[in-house]
Amino acid sequence: MTFSHLLEEVNQGHRVRKSLYQSIEKKLGKNKRVIAFFTSFIFPVMLQDQDADMLEEILHNSRMANDSELVLLLNSPGGEALPAERIVNICRSFSNSRFSVIVPKMAKSAATMICLGACKIGMSKTSELGPIDPQIPVEDNQGQVTKYLSAHEIIESYTDLFSKANKTKGNLEPFLQQLARFDARDIRRIVSAQELSESIAITCLQNSVFPGLTSQKIKAKIGPFLNPKYTKVHGRPIYYDLARKCGLDIELHELNSPIWQLVWQLYVRLNHVVSNHNIHIGKIIESSEDSYTAPFAT
16 A cells, blocks of 8 residues: 555656645635646647536536636646637636636637636746737648648738738849748638637636726737737746736735745646656546546657
């Protein structure tokens, strides 16, 4: 028994985290159910449709009561936009149209979109949200992704070149050579991806903290999340103070508060699992009762 407990602790199995979920739920108050949703920042994983299915199964098994409020402990670099929208819908459906998010460290890109669907976001002074502008994969001749480019930068480059070519009355060859690198169909697809992210974010906020506001007013409020000109690069953090200025309902937890000490302990344990090559896990979705994991790609 001692040896099995030791292995469980070394590998950070679900059993060693159960008491932390129960303690956090007790600190948060009556009828709170904490579900953790962690994906690796080190290994190649991203938010996908099957993650929403795993989350829904966890919620079914948690036997959420009608008056229960879901608290999603979220740490992820993001992924695809449509799974993020599905996850928001699932969280709202199981929590009487209300759920909150706690970000122990980082919820970026599509994970930030999930946060926008929550009625409240718990953060510390070091917690990070991020821009939600789509990142477009660029492949080499062998079909391998070599880098990601901002959709905003691609569209802006294309539009700028096209505009300069239209205004030039002399030699157009330099512009034509550069424009030849773009496919108009790809540009349309990238514009659609940008519009999708914006649409999901606005719809999430209309159903959470901005009911009754028009799309244009919401878009103006959350400019730092939508427009890369605010943050300059996709990975730049958006901290609690800027998120508050955008009108989001941010609950600031002091770093040394009892609740945040428990959240941090759970974060360290979960982050160890999805960051350890020997354990070979890239995703964890779990409650105090159940734990689902998924491997990272090799």
